Each structure stands twice: as structure tokens, then as C-alpha cells.
Amino acid sequence: MKACDRPLSEAYDVALLDLDGVVYIGHRPVPAAAESLAKARAAGQRLAFVTNNASRTPSAVAALLSDVGVPATAEDVVTSAQAAARLLAERLPAGAAVLVVGGMGLRQALYARGLRPVSTASERPAAVVQGFTPGLSYGLIAEGARAVAQGALFVGSNGDLTLPGGDGPPLPGNGSLLQVITSATGTAPILAGKPERPLHHESILRTGARRPLVVGDRLDTDIEGAHNGGADSLLVFTGVTDPAALLTAGPRHRPTYLAPDLTGLLVPHPEVRWDGDRYLCGGWTAVPGGRIELRGAGDPYDGLRALAGAAWRTEEPVTMEEVTGALGRLDL
Numbered sequence: 001m002k003a004c005d006r007p008l009s010e011a012y013d014v015a016l017l018d019l020d021g022v023v024y025i026g027h028r029p030v031p032a033a034a035e036s037l038a039k040a041r042a043a044g045q046r047l048a049f050v051t052n053n054a055s056r057t058p059s060a061v062a063a064l065l066s067d068v069g070v071p072a073t074a075e076d077v078v079t080s081a082q083a084a085a086r087l088l089a090e091r092l093p094a095g096a097a098v099l100v101v102g103g104m105g106l107r108q109a110l111y112a113r114g115l116r117p118v119s120t121a122s123e124r125p126a127a128v129v130q131g132f133t134p135g136l137s138y139g140l141i142a143e144g145a146r147a148v149a150q151g152a153l154f155v156g157s158n159g160d161l162t163l164p165g166g167d168g169p170p171l172p173g174n175g176s177l178l179q180v181i182t183s184a185t186g187t188a189p190i191l192a193g194k195p196e197r198p199l200h201h202e203s204i205l206r207t208g209a210r211r212p213l214v215v216g217d218r219l220d221t222d223i224e225g226a227h228n229g230g231a232d233s234l235l236v237f238t239g240v241t242d243p244a245a246l247l248t249a250g251p252r253h254r255p256t257y258l259a260p261d262l263t264g265l266l267v268p269h270p271e272v273r274w275d276g277d278r279y280l281c282g283g284w285t286a287v288p289g290g291r292i293e294l295r296g297a298g299d300p301y302d303g304l305r306a307l308a309g310a311a312w313r314t315e316e317p318v319t320m321e322e323v324t325g326a327l328g329r330l331d332l
Contacts, residue, residue: 001254001255001256001257001258001269001272001305001308001309002232002256002257002269003268003269003270003271003272004257004268004269005268006268007043007265007266007267007268008213008234008257008264008265008266008267008269009039009040009043009044009045009265009266010043010044010045011211011213012045012211012212012213012232013045013046013209013210013211013212014045014046014047014048014207014209014211014212014213015040015045015046015047015048015212015213015215015265016048016050016078016200016203016207016209016212016213016214016215016231017037017047017048017049017050017215017216018050018051018194018214018215018216018217018218018221018222018239019049019050019051019053019061019065020051020053020164020239021164021216021217021218021238021239021240022215022216022217022236022238022239022262023037023049023065023068023070023262024064024065024068025164025238025239026164027064027067027068028068029068029069029070030238030261030262031238031261032261032262032263033068033069033070033238033261033262034068034069034070036261036262036263036265036266037070037262037265038070039265039266040262040265040266043266045265046207046209047072047076048076048077048078048203048206048207048209049061049062049065049072049076049077049078050078050079050194050199050203050214051077051078051079051080052079052080052157052158052160052174052193052194052199052221053079053080053105053132054079054080054081054084054102054103054105054106054109054131054132054133054157054158054174054193055102055103055104055105055131055132055133055134056079056105057074057104057105057108058074058075058077058078058079058082059074060105061074061077061079062074062076062077065077078199078202078203078206078207079105079109079157080131080157080158080192080193080194080199081102081105081106081108081109081131081157082109082112082202083157083192083193083198083199083201083202084106084109084129084131084155084156084157084192084193084198085106085109085110085112085113085115085129086113086198086202087155087190087192087198088110088113088115088127088129088153088155089113089114089115091127091153092115092126092127092153093126094114094115095114095115095116096115096116096125096126096127097115097116097117097118097123097124097125097126098110098115098116098117098118098125098126098127098128098129099117099118099119099120099121099123099125099127099128099129099143099144099147099152100117100118100119100129101128101129101130101131101136101140101141101143101144101181102129102130102131102132102133102136102157103131103133103134103136104133105131105133106129106131106133106157110129119140119143120143121143121144121146121147121150121152124150125147125152126152126153127152127153127154127155128144128147128148128152128153128154128155128181129155129156129157130144130154130155130156130157130174130177130178130181130189131156131157131158131174132157132158132160132163132173132174132177136177141177141180141181144181145180145181145184145185148181148185148187149184149185149187153190154181154185154187154188154189154190155189155190155191155192156174156175156178156189156190156191156192156193157174157191157192157193158173158174158175158191158192158193158194158199158221159174159175159178159189159191159193159196160173160174160175160193160221161173161175161176162175162176164240193221194221194222194224194225195220195221195222195224195225195227195228196225196228197228197229199225200214200225200226200228200229200231201229204229212229212231212232213231213232213233213234214226214229214231214232214233214234215233215234215236215262215265216233216234216235216236216239217235217236217237217238217239217240217241218239218240218241219235219241219245219246219249219253219255220253222235223235223249223252223253223254223255224252224253226255226256227252227253228252232256232257233255233256233257234255234256234257234258234259234264234265235255235257235258235259236258236259236260236261236262236264237258237259237260237261237332238260238261238262243304243327243330243332244320244323244324244327246258246304246308247304247307247308247311247318247323247327248311248317248318248319248320248323249312249317250315250317251312251315254308254312257269258301258304258305258308259301260301270282270302270305272305272306272308272309274309278310279306279307279309279310279313280306281302281303281305281306281309282296282298282299282302282303282305282306283296283297283298283299283302284296284297284298284302284303284305284306284307285306286303286306286307286309286310286326287310288310288313290322291321291322291323291325291326292307292310292311292318292322292323292325292326293325293326294306294307294326294329294330300330300331300332301332303329303330304330304332307323307326307327307330311323
């Protein structure tokens with residue numbers, strides 16, 4: 001982890017924010033999100049809302065953001081559908097037919113890039129693009145499989161295996177549905193969404209960010225995507241990741257900063273210091289060993305930072321057994 005001696009909203013020109021689990025959950029606002037983002041904007045930080053969800057159009061995403069108290073326009077939103085459309089436009093001639101296994105978000109993005117959405121393999125599409133949409137039919141998936149088997153380029157908006165299930169367990173996501181065409185044809189898709197580079201690239205091009213900060217709640221999409229794009233990252237604990245998953249993460253899933261929520265944009269972040277045989281942060285000391293020992297008191301997130309220093313001392317991830325006892329000392 002890095003230290004930052006001023007608020008992140010002042011140190012980074014653009015925050016590239018994930019949405020579900022960071023700004024809202026379903027249609028409910030995450031506590032403190034709207035107020036924190038308003039203060040970050042007031043400090044001069046620009047905000048871009050970057051989502052793997054290809055089903056909603058940017059205008060629909062902006063409307064949902066406004067409903068949860070975060071004013072936004074379609075220009076503030078970057079979707080995996082837009083990243084997939086740019087990827088296709090860079091490989092296909094203008095006006096090329098693309099079979100859409102998905103919804104209006106994908107179709108609108110293709111139109112914007114000068115491509116022609118179609119719905120059947122008989123139209124001999126040059127490519128197939130698939131993104132999650134509620135009610136996706138077997139018939140449309142079958143048309144996509146037929147076109148891929150005939151040689152069409154296969155692109156997926158994102159590879160998320162699951163979607164948030166509201167108050168229930170996770171639901172199958174686009175990555176799970178992509179496996180139908182892959183299994184039927186033997187062809188794996190090119191992925192545009194996080195953690196792959198196309199969506200991050202789209203975000204940088206759209207915002208002109210010189211020093212972006214990726215903000216998210218998922219290690220395998222947001223944080224890995226930041227690593228793949230060469231950007232710093234802030235992990236918040238309002239979504240799917242818990243402290244144990246953070247500590248046992250491998251190198252590509254380790255964030256630059258951590259915070260309980262988006263208030264982390266508004267404050268400096270302390271240094272984690274190595275003191276010969278231990279890691280220090282705030283009032284906490286973490287001692288590496290077979291099982292990491294944690295001593296001290298103070299802000300529990302400083303304790304978690306010290307623990308992360310000890311847990312990440314090598315590229316080899318630690319086990320749950322090594323961190324469970326120390327985590328029990330923190331009221332997280």
C-alpha cells in the first residue's frame with residue numbers, strides 16, 4: 001500500500017468509480033456515497049462511473065445515479081458495452097453487421113460506433129457481441145452460436161460469472177452465459193470489461209485522465225483491472241469484499257489504498273512502515289510469522305493496513321489460518 005499525505009480527491013484528477021456495491025446496491029444508495037462524491041467534486045476531482053453492466057444505456061445509468069443523490073449525465077458513464085463497441089469498430093469496417101446477444105445498451109453502443117446491430121445468423125454478421133440482459137432468450141443465444149460457428153468474431157462485454165442477487169445469493173452473470181456459446185462452438189470470446197484492458201482504456205480516452213484512481217469493491221474486477229491498466233486503486237468495503245479476502249489476496253488483487261466507504265476519497269492515507277521485524281500503521285503493530293500477530297489500538301482500518309503489510313510481505317498469498325486470529329482483534 002501507498003501513503004498519501006493529502007486527500008485522494010486532491011491527489012488524483014479523475015476517480016473511475018464502480019457502481020454496484022460502491023455508489024448504490026440495486027436501487028438503494030450506499031451510505032455516505034452521495035455526500036462523499038459531492039465533496040470530491042467540490043475539491044476539483046472529476047468523476048466517471050465505470051460499469052461492467054452492458055444492459056443499461058448510459059442515460060439509464062445516469063438516471064439511476066441521480067435517483068440515489070449523485071447527479072450525473074450520460075457523458076459521465078462508461079460501460080462495458082461501449083468498450084466492446086470500440087473494440088469491434090477498431091477491427092471491422094464501418095457499417096459491418098454485428099449480431100447482438102444482449103439488450104439496448106449494446107445496440108446503442110454499436111450504433112454510436114457506426115456498426116449495424118442484427119439479430120440472426122442468416123444476416124452473415126462479421127461479429128457476435130454478448131452482454132447480460134434480463135430475459136435473454138435461448139433463441140438469441142442459439143443465433144449467436146450459429147454465427148460464431150460460421151466464423152464470426154466473438155466478443156463478450158464482460159466475464160463476470162455472477163451478479164449481485166440483492167438480498168439473496170449471487171445470480172448467474174454474463175461470464176456464465178458466455179459459456180453456452182463457448183461450449184457449443186469451442187470458441188472463447190474476447191472480453192472488453194473489467195478486469196481486461198479495453199474498458200479501462202475506454203475510460204481513460206473518455207475522461208482524459210492523467211492520474212486516475214480506480215475505486216471499487218471487487219478484487220477480481222476493479223482492483224485487478226487497475227493493475228492491468230497501470231493505475232492506483234482504492235478498495236471500499238461496502239460491497240462484496242471482506243477483510244479476510246483482502247488479506248489473502250494475490251499480488252494482482254491487492255489495492256493501493258483501502259477505506260470503509262467513499263469517505264476514503266476525502267482523507268489522507270497513512271503510511272505502513274516496516275520496522276525490521278514488524279509492520280506499523282497508526283497505533284497498530286503486525287508481526288509476520290506462521291500466524292500474524294496484531295497488537296495495539298486505534299482506528300481498526302489502520303490495523304487492517306498493518307495486517308495487509310504483514311500478509312503481503314511476499315507474492316505468495318497467506319492462508320486464512322495465518323490471519324484469522326489477528327482479524328479477530330479488529331471490530332470490522
